[in-house]
Amino acid sequence: MKKKVLIVSFSFEQEPEAFQVLEDAGFTPVLLAEKDRKGFTEADFTGYWAGLKEKPEGILMGADLPLGKYFARRAEGLKAISLNCAGADHLDLQAMEARGITVCNVPRQNFDAVADFIWGLILAVMRKIPEGNENIRKGNWCRGVERGYAVSGKTIGIIGFGAIGQAVAKRAAGFDMKILVSSTSRKPEPAEKYRAEYTERERLFEEADILVPACPLAPETYHMINEESLGRMKKEAVIVNASRGGIIDTEALCRSLRKQEIAGAALDVFEEEPLYSSELFALKNVVLTPHMGGLADREIHNVAMQSAFHMVKLLSGEKTGTELTGRNET
Structure with a gap:
């Protein structure tokens, strides 16, 4: 048999x-x-x-x-x-x-595919591409109503510097960005290659215009992005997560987005998957995709x-x- x-x-x-x-x-x-x-x-x-x-x-x-x-x-x-x-x-x-x-x-x-997708999410949430798509489909030619943020020259904070983190940094270098990295492994070669600076995680929360977790979900990273860390971020900052949903405290993120304490978020992963209902669905300053970063x-x-x-x-x-x-x- x-x-x-x-x-x-x-x-x-x-x-x-x-x-x-x-x-x-x-x-x-x-x-x-x-x-x-x-x-x-x-x-x-x-x-x-x-x-x-x-x-x-x-x-x-x-x-x-x-x-x-x-x-x-x-x-x-x-x-x-x-x-x-x-x-x-x-x-x-x-x-x-x-x-x-x-x-x-x-x-x-598939780390290159995931990094490409992360950058798609970065551009979508920073330049408000989904809003433009929605408006024009509704017959609204609203140029300039939804103003996005330029990406070039901004500061990106990457948490974790494995294959995906390095691939994200490689693309960030092409946008002439300041690249800050928090990683338990501080190998000098990739940092030098992509002009990245190793630093403490707390500094990333405070200085990053774009925060990208690129680390595994583990006890020490569970709800790493929470009410306290969100409170330290810039009002113009965005979070882009295509790693693991449990890294972010979803309730805390929803509160922060609802109060516009940060500018936005783009999420490809969630604490519960599949995600069929969520408070996130009602928020206009978040881009959501169904865990398709590597697809x-x-x-x-x-x-x-x-x-x-x-x-x-x-x-x-x-x-x-x-x-x-x-x-x-x-």
């Missing part, structure tokens, strides 16, 4: 070559129906899994399904999870490790193929080199 692999990734489903990798290796890909996925919780998925007659040995998934301790304790027959993404903060890695479930990710595959055509294909090859290796008892444990930073 062929081993089954449950597919829970919208982007993977659009890559027939990645499906073929699994089938050629003798596995049977099984799709989770779209109606079963909307608003899926850990408890929902546990019930779904319990109802399966033949339990899949592997799950190939993206970043939109929470699998915590409750699921891990009941994941009968599950041996491996291959992530179709880099981040794993939506999984309880310690619980998976305790059950002997191997988890691996696909790191450093560029070439990158989607490359990540899907890599995650498929990883699954084949894991279920064949081989190592991928990207295994994650409860001790990993994600």
Whole structure:
């Protein structure tokens, strides 16, 4: 009997070559129906899994399904999870490790696509591009009513200086910006290359015109952007987040935006995903997108193929080199 692999990734489903990798290796890909996925919780998925007659040995998934301790304790027959993404903060890695479930990710595959998208968000919120698009579609030729902010020459604050942070800085250098970086790792080479200055996080909050988190979600970064840090920011500053939603205290951000204590925000990630309702929806000074920063055509294909090859290796008892444990930073 062929081993089954449950597919829970919208982007993977659009890559027939990645499906073929699994089938050629003798596995049977099984799709989770779209109606079963909307608003899926850990408890929902546990019930779904319990109802399966033949339990899949592997799950190939993206970043939109929470699998915590409750699921891990009941994941009968599950041996491996291959992530179709880099981040794993939506999984309880310690619980998976305790059950002997191997988890691996696909790191450093789409950082340029994410950086491009971050810059799209920066320009959108700074130059008020969505407002202009909305006005002209309504028949309102309102040039100059919604005045944006120039980007060139401004100060950008980047929290985290890994692949994505450096890619954002590379683009910022082209805008002749002052680049401030807060990072636990202060390697001199990338800072010199992009004319960036390492400094403390508090200075970023106070001086940045554009604040960009580019760090993983961890206990020390959870709600790092909160009421206190927002209160230190310039009235003209904007926040652009395409890293992880939990880095920002959403309630505090909404209050700050509503009171116009900062100029705006652009968010591609949220504390709860999928996001079907939020106070953010009523705010005009925020740009929202559905966690699509890494979803560029070439990158989607490359990540899907890599995650498929990883699954084949894991279920064949081989190592991928990207295994994650409860001790990993994600």
